[in-house]
Amino acid sequence: xxxxxxxxxxxxxxxxxxxxxxxxxxxxxxxxxxxxxxxxxxxxxxxxxxxxxxxxxxxxxxxxxxxxxxxxxxxxxxxxxxxxxxxxxxxxxxxx
Numbered sequence: 001x002x003x004x005x006x007x008x009x010x011x012x013x014x015x016x017x018x019x020x021x022x023x024x025x026x027x028x029x030x031x032x033x034x035x036x037x038x039x040x041x042x043x044x045x046x047x048x049x050x051x052x053x054x055x056x057x058x059x060x061x062x063x064x065x066x067x068x069x070x071x072x073x074x075x076x077x078x079x080x081x082x083x084x085x086x087x088x089x090x091x092x093x094x095x096x
Contacts, residue, residue, distance in 0.1 A: 082088075
């Protein structure tokens with residue numbers, strides 16, 4: 001096998017083995033999490049006070065002019081409906 005192929009296979013194998021263990025560890029933590037969630041209590045209402053915070057800023061607008069694009073133009077259809085299609089079909093059937 002070429003060196004690049006061997007390297008790719010070994011990298012894939014190492015990645016697969018390296019990622020398989022943390023997934024198992026996550027399952028262990030997930031199993032322990034429901035017990036911790038049962039004892040967690042939250043306040044019924046949370047209030048945030050922003051009165052003392054000074055917010056400074058400028059109104060930002062884009063530099064330059066607004067460019068209006070042209071509307072889409074309406075084109076006639078390039079498909080032509082043939083008026084003599086059915087008579088041509090009948091004529092071709094007569095030739096058979």
